[in-house]
Amino acid sequence: MKRNIYVFVMIFFSMLTFAQKTVSGKITDEDGEAVPSASVTIEEPGKDAILAYGITNSKGEYKVTFTSSESNVDLKVKAFNQKPLTKQISNSDQTLSFKMQSETTEIKEVQLKTKMITARGDTISYDLKAFDSKNDRTLADVMKKIPGIEVNADGSILYQGNAINKFYVNGKDLMEGGYGTINNSLPKDAVQKVEVLENHQPVKILQDKVPSDQAAINIKLKNSVTMTGRGEVGSGFGAPWLWNVKLTPMFFGQKSQWVVNYKTNNMGEQVENEGNILAFGSRFEGRRINASQNDWLNVENASTPNLPVKRYLMNSVHYLSANYLTNIDKKKEWELKANANYTNNAVERESYSETNYFATPERPASKVTQNIFNNFYTDKAKGELIFTKNAKKGFFKNTTSFSQFWNADRGVVDRTDPINNRHGEEAIESPTTSFQNSLSTIIPWKEKMVNVMSFINYQTDRQTLDVSPASYLAIPGFIPTSADFVRQNLRLKTFEANHSANIGFSTKGWTFTPEVGFNFKTTNLVSDLSNIITIPSSDPNDPVTPVSAYSNDLKYTTATPYGSVGVNYKSEAWMLYANFPVNSNNIKAEDPMRQVSKEVNKVTFEPSIFAQYTFASFWKASVNANINNNFGEINSAYSGFLMTSPNGINAMDINNPIPQNNNKSAGTRLEYRNPLNNLFFNVNYRYSDAKRNLISNPRINEAGYTIMQYIEQDNHIINNGYSAEVGKYFPKFKTNASVSYSNNTSKSDAFLDNASYTNKNNSQSYGIKFNNTYFSWMSIDYNASISRTKQTSQGGVNSNAARKGFTHNLGVFFYPIENHTVGFNWDQVNTNAGDQKYNNGFYDLSYQFSWSKKKIDFELKWMNIANKKVFETYDINTTNISYTRIQLRPSQVMFTVKFNFK
Structure with missing residues (x-):
């Protein structure tokens, strides 16, 4: 496979460099003065298509690289107040200078056919x-x-x-x-x-x-x-009374900017994710994270469908955020930013499932049905303060953030299995406190740059999972006591610190950055499982630990001093950045009560490289590769029993080593973006090989309950994937269209009930989307995708499953009269697995009147016209066949007033 990648890359770059030619020179006026900002384009004779273009610098110099099979090409020069110039030249590397004649004309940028x-x-x-x-x-x-x-x-x-x-x-x-x-x-x-x-x-x-x-x-x-x-302010009716309020005033000035945002609804719109960090900038700006809980414990969750969220989300959300920026010095180099947000969200979810488990040597075939009703309560707040100086002569950024969660989940489950019929009530309380501070500064020192970075993170998680009655559990190897409930307590304390310093040397487009650093992380796990006991096993190979092992008091520490050299290069055509770190990994896991004492001390070399070549103005080709090592976290080191969910208990074998995962990946990408003819496309390929020293070995009983075990054995997960997308805008028809394709194959070693097998998955998808505004009385938006998935297992588990899917969304808007709009929306999701087919269609209708003078819209919208109340799907998996029915939002009608603040 490595040889295939090497051959692929060599052929790839051979194709890129074939027949490339470069024309350079200088453009002057009649007086011999340099003409800056002149456009120089290369075209094939007799064809209205640009092969490449360039723009002269302040000295009038230009350089254009192009590829053509013609023996001659046309070179055209245009500049403000100069007479356009055209000359046919040979298809070869050459240096050509031109003197232009004065002429009153007007040209602003490289613009052909359209200014869009x-x-x-x-x-x-x-x-x-x-x-x-x-x-x-x-x-x-x-x-x-x-x-x-x-x-x-x-x-x-x-x-x-x-x-x-x-x-x-x-x-x-x-x-x-x-x-x-x-x-x-x-x-x-x-x-x-x-x-x-x-x-x-x-x-x-x-x-x-x-x-x-x-x-x-x-x-x-x-x-x-x-x-x-x-x-927006809206109200309506469906099952409950509906509301939807969105108020987002904004101000953008030269010295300060601010945005205040309040959104609330119970109509299925997910607004609370808008404040998530979506762009992370440069690593030299420091480290920023989306603070989140360590969700170790979970109630049993109802399924969610492959549908737009608005079709099934039963919510009641309030989301408030504020963002403020101001310059705090006269030069406008220093900025102060203050950000804060608060979310209060309650979600209901319900689903019914029938799961038929295949027979294995350890258990007979069985059928399990579940009806799950959930309530999820999210209550969280976040505040952030950022000081930044971003100037050509220095950089400073300090980010301090604080997050607090007060979340709670509930589950009511009715379960039927071969052992018993049971009813369970489940509850989690999970408060979390999180604090981070990130500092990065770059100071110029003569011709060098000194960069110091520091990141500190402290987080505490408290989680309590109650399952009532205790008799609801039927986990193999365990029996509840006569108590009314089983309780899992868990507490995590995490402290993380990353510190580094580097110095940058630059010469002739190259920058070398030697760096030293120290990464440290320690996590304390304290847990206790009460009101449950183990059944003694007669199997000497059974990893069940003694009856007393219901608690953990584990300290997991990682200390990694490292040294690295960064290499960067940038020219007109080439861009390269690489990093060559050597890490000294020191990992220790200690739990005296469980007699756990494990450690790893290993030096690793983890290089990464990215190279990009730009040619013929519109083309980019790139390759990347990296090697990294992961030594697991605390969730793979504990040995006392931990009930992570009411349907499963986890425990690592006390004799298992600390996980060691080695990941290798490589990829290549070809990209074309031509703004002159509105054409964009990209082709991607990626290969990865993850080698692990531990492999999971879940044991599932006939009631569908699981004990997760791990076996010490080298194993691999190999992924191959490629994709392509082509998009073009057609100005004449006012249409933007694109098509896409992806193919991903994964192959992995696996265990189930002590049986070893190889699992292979292949997924393919085809997509198309377009929008059209050609007609003054109608506009169309359309998205569709077809997916095919095939899963094959061979060895101790043998199965062959295939699944097909089709989804599309059609939005059509009619404008029969000025200021009046009639809209129709159609979501369709079809699934096909085995001999089972399910077609799920949803339709919306809207009418909108626009008060153009005041820029106010009045909208009446009827959603889910057919009042489809459930989503059905059928899946064939490695261990089972399942049918799922998920509760959806009913038909609802909303009246909304929409407006601009100014």
């Missing part, structure tokens, strides 16, 4: 008016139609299939990665254009020294000082 997309260097600009339709109201509505850009429901943005690293408004990063609120609520009328900043390095002192392959988004508003925002 323009390019200058690494910046691609989109005129928002060229892509919007009459029904669009927010920035996200329009951005979904821009070629090369994807927008998800939470407002997150992908460019050419990859996440962006920054989101700016008028050049300022107010949201620090949590930009979903602005994207979903900024009125489109306030925006002049959207800029994609390719290869964006957000730390100014590192620009032209440490390259980046990620893109950023900058939103240019029409006015330098803008007070705007979006609001």
Whole structure:
């Protein structure tokens, strides 16, 4: 396989470099003065298509690289107040200089056929008016139609299939990665254009020294000082009384910016994720994380369907956030940012399932049915304070954040299995406190740069899981006592510190960054399982530990001093960054009560490399590879019993070593983005091999309850995946269309009930999407995908399962009369497994009247017209066949008033 990758990469780059030619030179005017910002394009004779283009610098110099099979090509030069020049040249490397004649003319940028997309260097600009339709109201509505850009429901943005690293408004990063609120609520009328900043390095002192392959988004508003925002107030009826309120005022000035956001609804809209960190910037900015709980304990969860969230989410959510940015010095180099948000959310969920387990040598075939009803309660708050200086002569950033969770989950389960019929009530209380501080500073020292980084994280998790009555449990090897309930208590205390220092040397496009650092993490686990006892086993190989082993008091420590060398290079065509770290890994797990004392002391070399080549103006080709090692966490080191869920108990064998996982991966990517003819596409391939020294060996009894065990044995998980996407905007038809394909294959070693087997999964998907605003009386948005999945198991477990799926969403809007809109939405999800087929269709109808003078919309919407109340699906898996029926939101009608704040 490694040889195949090597051959693939060699052929790949051979194709890229075939027949590439470079033309360079200087453009001057009649007086011999340099002509800056002149556009130089290469075209094939007789064809209205640009092969490559370049722009002259301040000295009038240009350089254009192109690929063509023609013997001659046309070189065209255009510049402001100069007469356009065309010359046919040979298809060869050459240096050509030109003298232009004066002529009154007007040309702003490299613009051909249309001004909707323009390019200058690494910046691609989109005129928002060229892509919007009459029904669009927010920035996200329009951005979904821009070629090369994807927008998800939470407002997150992908460019050419990859996440962006920054989101700016008028050049300022107010949201620090949590930009979903602005994207979903900024009125489109306030925006002049959207800029994609390719290869964006957000730390100014590192620009032209440490390259980046990620893109950023900058939103240019029409006015330098803008007070705007979006609001909605709605009410309706379905099962309960419905409400939906969204109030998001915004201010963007030259010195300060702020956004205040309050959203609440019980109509199935998931608004609380908009504040998540979606873009993480550069590693030199320090470390930022989305604080989350260590959810070790769980109630049994009802299933969720493969549907848009609004179809099944029974919620009652309140989400409040505020973001503020201000410059605190006259030079506007120092910024203070304060961010805070609060979420209160209650969710109901219900599902019914029938699971038929296959027979194995250890147990007969069996059938288990479950009806699960859940209540999930989320109560969390977060505050963040950020000081930043981002200037060409220095960088400083300190981020302090605090998060508090007061979450609780409930479950009511009715279960029928071959052993008994049982009713259980389950409850979790899980408060969490989290504190982080991240500091990074870069100080210029003569011609060098000194960077110091520090990250500190402290978190406590308390979780209590109660299952009542105790007789609900039927876990193999365990019996409840006569108590009314079984209780699992758990407490985790985690402290993490990462400190490093490096110095950067730059010469002729190369930057070398030697670095030393120390990473330290310690976690204390204290747990106790009460009101349950073990059944003595006659099997000498059974890993069940003594009856007293219901508690853990484990300390898990990782200390890793390291040294590394970073190598970066950037030129007009090439970009390279690599890191060569040597880590001294020292891991220790100690639990005197359980007689656990394990440790690993190992030195590892974990290189990573990325190289990108830009050619013929519109093409990019890249390769990447890395090796990393993972030594597990505390959740793989404890040996006392831990009931992580009412349907399973986990315990590691006391004799098992600390997990050691070695991961190797390599990938390549070919990308084309031509803003001149509105065409974008990318092709990707990735291979990975994960080697592990422990393998899971779950034991499932006929009632469907599980004990998770682990066996010491080398095993692999191998993944191969490739994908392609092509998108184009057709200005003549006002249509943006794209098609995509992906194919992923994984092969892994596995165990089940002490039986060894090999598991292979292949999944393929085909996608198409387009939107059209050609007709003044109608607009269309359409997305569809077809998926095929095949799973094969061979060895101790033999199975062969296939699954097919089809999903699509159609949105059609009609504009029969000025200011009147009629909309129709259709979601379709079909599944096919074995001889079972399920078709799930959902339909919505809306009418909207726009009071254009006041910019107010009045909308009446009827959702789930067919009143479909359940979602059905059928799955064939390695161990079982399951049928699931999930409760959905009923038909509901909403009346909403939508408006801009200004």
